[in-house]
Amino acid sequence: EAGVAQSPRYKIIEKRQSVAFWCNPISGHATLYWYQQILGQGPKLLIQFQNNGVVDDSQLPKDRFSAERLKGVDSTLKIQPAKLEDSAVYLCASSFWTGANTGELFFGEGSRLTVL
Amino acid sequence: AQSVAQPEDQVNVAEGNPLTVKCTYSVSGNPYLFWYVQYPNRGLQFLLKYITGDNLVKGSYGFEAEFNKSQTSFHLKKPSALVSDSALYFCAVSPTGGSSYKLIFGSGTRLLVRP
Numbered sequence: 524e525a526g527v528a529q530s531p532r533y534k535i536i537e538k539r540q541s542v543a544f545w546c547n548p549i550s551g552h553a554t555l556y557w558y559q560q561i562l563g564q565g566p567k568l569l570i571q572f573q574n575n576g577v578v579d580d581s582q583l584p585k586d587r588f589s590a591e592r593l594k595g596v597d598s599t600l601k602i603q604p605a606k607l608e609d610s611a612v613y614l615c616a617s618s619f620w621t622g623a624n625t626g627e628l629f630f631g632e633g634s635r636l637t638v639l
Numbered sequence: 640a641q642s643v644a645q646p647e648d649q650v651n652v653a654e655g656n657p658l659t660v661k662c663t664y665s666v667s668g669n670p671y672l673f674w675y676v677q678y679p680n681r682g683l684q685f686l687l688k689y690i691t692g693d694n695l696v697k698g699s700y701g702f703e704a705e706f707n708k709s710q711t712s713f714h715l716k717k718p719s720a721l722v723s724d725s726a727l728y729f730c731a732v733s734p735t736g737g738s739s740y741k742l743i744f745g746s747g748t749r750l751l752v753r754p
Contacts, residue, residue: 527682556741565643565729565744566683579741614682628742630675630682 527631541603548617662730
């Protein structure tokens with residue numbers, strides 16, 4: 524079974540530039556998450572999709588971050604303009620949706636962003 | 640506020656010795672509890688979870704965790720550590736109830752098992 528695919532693995536940009544990350548979840552997983560993991564910290568949820576609808580984006584900095592999942596499958600996370608503090612690993616995860624909390628999220632390997 | 644605390648940044652243990660990685664949480668109700676492991680340049684991998692029932696849950700790679708409701712703790716344990724267990728370990732909680740489901744992670748504990 525193919526895992527969660529993310530690209531690019533690494534990206535270096537200058538502040539005020541824009542960047543986009545792509546995620547393809549495991550086939551059949553209705554729920555998709557984007558997490559931000561800053562060095563030395565645990566992952567922080569940015570946005571959660573259920574199919575192509577947003578369930579939770581309360582911690583997404585909406586003035587510069589945006590995300591979409593148009594067809595309920597793959598997703599794109601965009602940052603525009605980037606700030607130095609956006610340097611982090613952006614993790615995509617997916618899970619089944621059974622209507623009950625089952626617990627297991629499947630994570631991709633992450634996209635490491637460095638903002639200079 | 641809902642939170643997860645991992646009080647140790649790093650845990651050092653000799654191979655063959657038992658290990659414990661600590662986790663406490665502050666979440667209302669009866670949350671679901673998880674441990675994930677992260678190897679270098681890899682995504683997080685699910686280790687085990689507690690939903691309900693027996694307070695001692697067993698997971699992958701010989702790990703187990705003990706749920707203690709009165710102490711709001713969910714410590715990760717292994718009877719005999721391996722060098723290959725060296726990695727970054729994250730405790731996470733999922734508040735129950737509501738229509739959405741998400742994980743709140745602790746800051747992580749680096750486990751170093753020396754030969």
